[in-house]
Amino acid sequence: MPEHLLFRYILHTTLVVMSKHGGNLKISIKFALPLLSAFIVGFLGLLGVGAAQAATGSAGYYGPISGYSYNNWSEVYASSRTYAVARVRTTASSVPAGYMSANARLFLSNGTLCRETGHVYTGGAAKEFSLGTNYSGCALPSAYYGWSVTGAWNGGGYNYYYAPQSPWVNGV
CATH class of the missing domain: 1.10.287 (Helix Hairpins)
Incomplete structure (x- = not known):
């Protein structure tokens, strides 16, 4: 109500x-x-006290790269802390170890990058991989959004792709 x-x-x-x-x-x-x-x-x-918020951007698409195609997303959450999540998923049943990477990035509404994980690579065969920042560490109060970068193994290195930005949420 x-x-x-x-x-x-x-x-x-x-x-x-x-x-x-x-x-x-x-x-x-x-x-x-x-x-x-x-x-x-x-x-x-x-x-507006105590209301947890979450926002997910639309799905990005890239591929085929080394025979695999992918979707990627940027997400942002605000509950007891504010953090971003990078998510990547192959359209295949799975990809070999190391074929996917993710870098979760949390931004202030003014475009300032305030936290990122750096690229982390899958350690085993996987269908989906997600990675979150540990905490905001940014000036509050602010609105935040996630803007992730994900990667795919091309046979000799990685191709990197920006996921669509998430909508803004108010930080906690």
Whole structure:
């Protein structure tokens, strides 16, 4: 239920209870605790406190490279901390060890890179590989977005590709 509707419901319920008791607010503990809990949750919701956020960019595509094609994504999460995730997946059933790499990168909304993992390569055969930054370490408050780079083995080295940027989320 949207916060403004929850607040209106709580206010209406309180006024109904008051009118039934001659204007005096007399409610039992059985009714008061859920009412108080709903009020607190609604109030915190209006403030935006404690709301976990996540955003995933659209899928990128590249290949074939050494016979394999790939999709890649950029993701950003804000819950108890703000971090970015790079995700790459082959369209095949799997690729050999070392054929995929990912570099998760977290940016401030002004375009400043504030955290990245550096490229990490798959250690075994894999269908999908994802990697996240350990924490934001950036100036708060800010909006953040992820913009990952993933790589594919070309037989003699790596080709690197930017995944589409994720939408912004507010940091924690």
